[in-house]
Amino acid sequence: MSKTTTHDSGEHTEQTDYDAVIVGAGFSGLYELHRLRDELGLSVKIIEKADDVGGTWYWNRYPGARCDSESHIYCYSFNDEILEEWQWSERYPEQPEALEYLQFAADKLDLRENIEFGTEVTSARFDEGSGRWEISTDDGETVTSQFFVTAVGCLSEPYIPDFDGIEDFEGWWTHTGRWPHEPVDFEDKRVAVIGTGATGIQVIPEVAKSNPEHLTVFQRTPNYAVPARHRPLDDDDWNEIQENYDRILEQAHDSGFGMPFEIAAETAADMSQEEVNELLESRWEEGGFRFLLAFEDLLVNKETNEKVSKYLRSKIREAVDDPEVAEKLVPTDHYYATKRPPLHTDYYDTFNRDNVSLVDVTETPIERITPDGVRTSDDHHDFDMIIYATGFDAMTGTLLQMDIQGRSGLTLEEKWSDGPQTYLGLSVHGFPNMFTITGPQSPSVLSNMPVAIEHHVEWVSDAIEYLVENDIQLIEPTKEAEEAWTAHNRQVAEQTLYTTVESWYMNENIPDKPTVFTPYAGGVDLYHDTIIEVAEKEYEGFDLTESAIDLGSEGSKPRLSVMEGD
Numbered sequence: 001m002s003k004t005t006t007h008d009s010g011e012h013t014e015q016t017d018y019d020a021v022i023v024g025a026g027f028s029g030l031y032e033l034h035r036l037r038d039e040l041g042l043s044v045k046i047i048e049k050a051d052d053v054g055g056t057w058y059w060n061r062y063p064g065a066r067c068d069s070e071s072h073i074y075c076y077s078f079n080d081e082i083l084e085e086w087q088w089s090e091r092y093p094e095q096p097e098a099l100e101y102l103q104f105a106a107d108k109l110d111l112r113e114n115i116e117f118g119t120e121v122t123s124a125r126f127d128e129g130s131g132r133w134e135i136s137t138d139d140g141e142t143v144t145s146q147f148f149v150t151a152v153g154c155l156s157e158p159y160i161p162d163f164d165g166i167e168d169f170e171g172w173w174t175h176t177g178r179w180p181h182e183p184v185d186f187e188d189k190r191v192a193v194i195g196t197g198a199t200g201i202q203v204i205p206e207v208a209k210s211n212p213e214h215l216t217v218f219q220r221t222p223n224y225a226v227p228a229r230h231r232p233l234d235d236d237d238w239n240e241i242q243e244n245y246d247r248i249l250e251q252a253h254d255s256g257f258g259m260p261f262e263i264a265a266e267t268a269a270d271m272s273q274e275e276v277n278e279l280l281e282s283r284w285e286e287g288g289f290r291f292l293l294a295f296e297d298l299l300v301n302k303e304t305n306e307k308v309s310k311y312l313r314s315k316i317r318e319a320v321d322d323p324e325v326a327e328k329l330v331p332t333d334h335y336y337a338t339k340r341p342p343l344h345t346d347y348y349d350t351f352n353r354d355n356v357s358l359v360d361v362t363e364t365p366i367e368r369i370t371p372d373g374v375r376t377s378d379d380h381h382d383f384d385m386i387i388y389a390t391g392f393d394a395m396t397g398t399l400l401q402m403d404i405q406g407r408s409g410l411t412l413e414e415k416w417s418d419g420p421q422t423y424l425g426l427s428v429h430g431f432p433n434m435f436t437i438t439g440p441q442s443p444s445v446l447s448n449m450p451v452a453i454e455h456h457v458e459w460v461s462d463a464i465e466y467l468v469e470n471d472i473q474l475i476e477p478t479k480e481a482e483e484a485w486t487a488h489n490r491q492v493a494e495q496t497l498y499t500t501v502e503s504w505y506m507n508e509n510i511p512d513k514p515t516v517f518t519p520y521a522g523g524v525d526l527y528h529d530t531i532i533e534v535a536e537k538e539y540e541g542f543d544l545t546e547s548a549i550d551l552g553s554e555g556s557k558p559r560l561s562v563m564e565g566d
């Protein structure tokens with residue numbers, strides 16, 4: 001664990017006051033640290049719960065964990081040296097390589113010395129007297145900062161359903177998002193996987209291939225998974241990417257989903273099913289999210305979506321030998337991609353193996369976990385190992401865990417009791433100088449994440465630079481701007497098919513969370529134009545205050561420090 005230290009009257013003392021404190025050393029936190037420290041010259045500290053950088057790639061180490069974005073666009077675009085020196089080895093980065101990439105970037109930019117690892121934020125409180133944030137951690141320390149930046153990711157808080165008896169299980173069990181660092185051996189074991197979202201669909205084939213005695217998959221809702229068509233990238237592939245990299249990244253940043261793929265047609269509504277199938281077949285062969293982008297109106301037009309969904313259902317039926325099992329795997333309750341669309345490698349084939357079976361928990365619900373396995377309404381299944389691939393308290397879970405308090409002691413939890421309210425998904429009224437990278441009501445999970453992250457980090461850094469240059473101490477969105485953005489967010493979502501199904505996008509995977517569509521559905525390109533326009537209009541919708549409220553009080557002096565050498 002490293003701690004930033006500073007010299008004070010010749011003595012070496014621990015630094016407790018910063019210009020900015022960032023929570024999280026994943027993709028976004030690392031880049032934010034670089035921008036604020038190296039380009040603005042601010043004193044910055046990252047607080048990180050894990051004992052290394054990596055965020056999602058530090059925690060999600062389950063077999064098969066792989067990014068569904070193609071590797072050449074799952075990257076930082078801001079640094080030419082990183083772009084030139086790093087060569088991805090496969091079409092989609094596997095977890096170890098994605099983690100290695102972030103370690104490489106952290107070392108290249110020399111970021112580790114400003115990161116305190118193995119430390120969890122237990123509270124963050126805005127002090128109205130000083131206009132500063134007081135951030136406390138589980139090691140009993142408190143630091144202060146003028147700016148508080150959350151870079152905690154969107155899917156960081158694992159969720160395990162409250163099954164009776166979980167702790168009674170005498171075998172090995174884990175959640176995929178807290179996978180151990182040591183190899184896990186499934187050979188000759190009776191293994192359960194609960195959950196068939198994007199994670200379950202990745203882990204299930206890998207467990208099945210690891211010679212378990214038997215693998216039982218517990219499925220509540222089937223998903224439409226499209227083949228990833230994963231493959232190694234050779235030097236020729238890479239040379240072609242390098243030759244076109246500027247254009248590829250520009251296209252990604254200017255697209256609705258942060259991916260540089262051409263849309264094949266505007267709509268399928270006026271095409272026959274045969275024509276649609278023909279068009280989709282080439283996308284199917286290409287694999288990956290290129291399939292998702294076949295039709296422009298996929299997520300707003302039921303007719304288009306139904307034709308695409310029908311195509312996918314027929315593919316599942318073709319792939320699975322046992323028609324009864326196939327029918328269980330065919331989604332009929334939702335339109336394609338209204339839940340996060342998973343990619344797969346050998347997922348459907350897995351159910352053709354003799355040692356794999358599928359339990360539909362809508363027919364035979366899980367009643368409890370027992371010391372020996374799982375009891376459903378009609379049977380007891382014996383297991384040595386249980387893997388919970390049951391998702392995350394997404395988008396807001398980690399933010400709400402941190403006990404964030406704004407003006408007048410208002411907690412973020414109270415403020416968001418009916419669902420998140422933000423301005424631009426970046427800031428919250430009542431919480432001055434707080435920025436939420438890829439926060440709720442921003443495109444985040446509906447985009448290739450690095451694109452959304454870079455847009456946010458750069459916007460936040462530019463905003464802070466503007467404040468510094470103009471001697472402004474506080475930035476806070478107005479109530480009106482926040483209400484308008486929240487309403488706009490809802491209106492945009494209601495024009496899409498996303499709101500036709502229960503999903504974690506809708507906050508519905510966690511009991512008692514308010515039902516509300518959480519990411520911004522208007523596209524990362526249009527969203528980016530919007531936030532840039534706000535900045536160009538000198539932060540329209542924000543109150544900018546030249547001095548912190550109570551300038552007379554102790555500790556209230558503007559502290560934006562000038563780093564050594566400035």
Ligand code: N01
Nearest residue numbers: 066067068161195196197198199200220221340389390391
């Ligand atoms: O989680 P999920 P995930 N009884 O919430 C089931 C990202 N990701 O970890 O659908 C039985 O999607 C639940 O059933 P249902 C990606 O954004 C990215 O798979 O709610 N089952 C579902 O099947 C993704 O969307 C990559 O009916 C229960 C599963 O558990 C996000 O992470 C790779 C249950 C949870 O699915 C989350 O995916 C993987 C219960 N009580 C994931 N409760 C990359 O690209 C829940 N389930 C890197």
